Amino acid sequence: MPDLSVTYMGLRLENPFIASSCGLTGTVDGVQKCAEAGAGAVVLKSLFEEQIAHEVSQTEDSIDVDFHPEALEYVSQMGRQHGPREYLSLIESAKSAVSIPIIASVNCVTPKWWSTYARQIALSGADGIELNISVMPRSFSERSDSVEKEFLRVVEKVRAKTDLPIAVKIGPYFTSLPRVAVELRKAGVSALVLFNRFYQFDIDIEARSIVAGYQFSTSNEIHHSLRWISILAGNVGCDLAASTGVHTGEDAVKQLLAGANAVGLCSTLYKNGIGRIGAIRSEVSDWMDAHGYDSIDRFRGTLSQSASDKPEQHERLQYIKALTGLS
Ligand SMILES: Cc1cc2nc3c(=O)[nH]c(=O)nc-3n(C[C@H](O)[C@H](O)[C@H](O)COP(=O)(O)O)c2cc1C
Incomplete structure (x- = not known):
């Protein structure tokens, strides 16, 4: 049996397969099932900033966020159902239920609510924090660097409040992802999770209304993450977790060859x-046996751009070949 262990966010994992943050990881029972199924780690279902805001507003009797009244009602309900206090106890219970x-x-x-909660999350026993930073630029005048600075401000605030390793889960839409990645690492992140898959937007043409799109990915959606893992691996100075479109052992092997330290499954x-x-x-273990690898370290990142003697294969040349039919 080959050695599947990896290091991710400074944590030693028995294997690189992480149950990604989602409804399945929002209860102790779900976390236990993931551990029993052999996950290397679990990322708990996210606590939403709005839930924190709601609980703070209850104690301070004021809410310092400009919510639309309906949004406030929705967030209030969310906060009541699964607020930060419940979340902290979920962390504690999950920690004692699995190893x-x-x-x-x-x-x-x-960056607003971090002073209190980053420290409390650490005290509850979490091994790390993943920040799913969902800045949705809506202003027609805001510049991209000011949006990027928001990401850095969140990370800096959390970094100042806790020593826990921090991962940042980002979406795929950045004009200059390599620079953003390096800046996030300098701000103190131990890992980047590439990428979040946003809530899908769709329209029902019969009802003529906005509806939620299909929630789940397919293996065909792996390619964007695969490309960026392969470009960033070994060049950013922090770990990388692949997320989106990993459905099979083959998908996972591709991400490891590209240089991922861990692979998220949802x-x-x-x-x-x-x-x-x-x-x-x-x-993955069978593939390693078939190809003579006794540990993940033996092949991880061997197809990253930095390990390649043909780095242009990761870039424009492939695109030109595809469009011109040159071989
Ligand atoms: C039903 C559902 C709930 C999710 N909830 C969260 C969440 O609370 N926090 C988060 O960071 N990502 C959440 N995600 C995103 C997943 O963690 C993951 O990044 C995304 O689905 C892409 O991975 P996949 O292709 O393996 O599904 C959710 C995804 C799904 C399908």
Whole structure:
């Protein structure tokens, strides 16, 4: 049996397969099922910044965020259902129920609420924090560098409040991702999670209304993450976790060859059951046996751009070949 262990965010994982933040990781029972299925770590379902804001508003009797009244009602309900106090107790219970690392997750937009919660998350026993920073630029005059600075301000604020390793989960839309990645690392992140898959937007043409699009990814969506993992691996100075479109052992091997330190699984667990973690682990292990690798370190990153003697393959040449039919 090959050695599947990896280091991610400074944590030693028995294997690189992480149950990504989602509804399946929002209860102790779900976390236990992921651990039993063989996950290397679990990222808990995110606590939303708005839930923190709601609880703070209850104690301070004021809410310092400009919510639309309906949004406030929605957020209030969310806060009542699963507020920060429940979240801290979820971290504690998950930690005592399983032996694998537990990474807390916060979906945040501003640096505002961090003073209190980063420290409390650490005290609850989490092994790390994943920040899902969901800044949605809506202004027609805001410049991209000011949006990027918001990401850095969130990280700096959290970094100042806790020594826990921090991962930042970002979306795929940046004009200059390599620079943003380096800036985030300088601000103190231990890992980048590439990429978040945003809530899908769709329109029902019969009802003529806005509806939620299909929630789950397919293996065909792996390519954007794969490209950026391969470009950033070894060049940013922090770990990389692949997220989006990993459904099979083959998908996971690709991400490891590209240079991922860890691989997040979500849609495939909804579609095929949490037991899929163990199946993917076996598929990767079989592939390693077949190719003579006794540890992940032996092949991880061998197809990253920095390890390549043909770095142009990762860039424009492939695009030109595809469009001109040159071989
Ligand atoms: C039902 C559902 C709930 C999710 N909830 C969260 C969440 O609370 N926080 C988060 O950071 N990502 C959340 N995600 C995103 C996943 O963690 C993951 O990044 C994304 O689905 C892409 O991975 P996949 O292709 O393996 O599904 C959610 C995804 C799904 C499908």
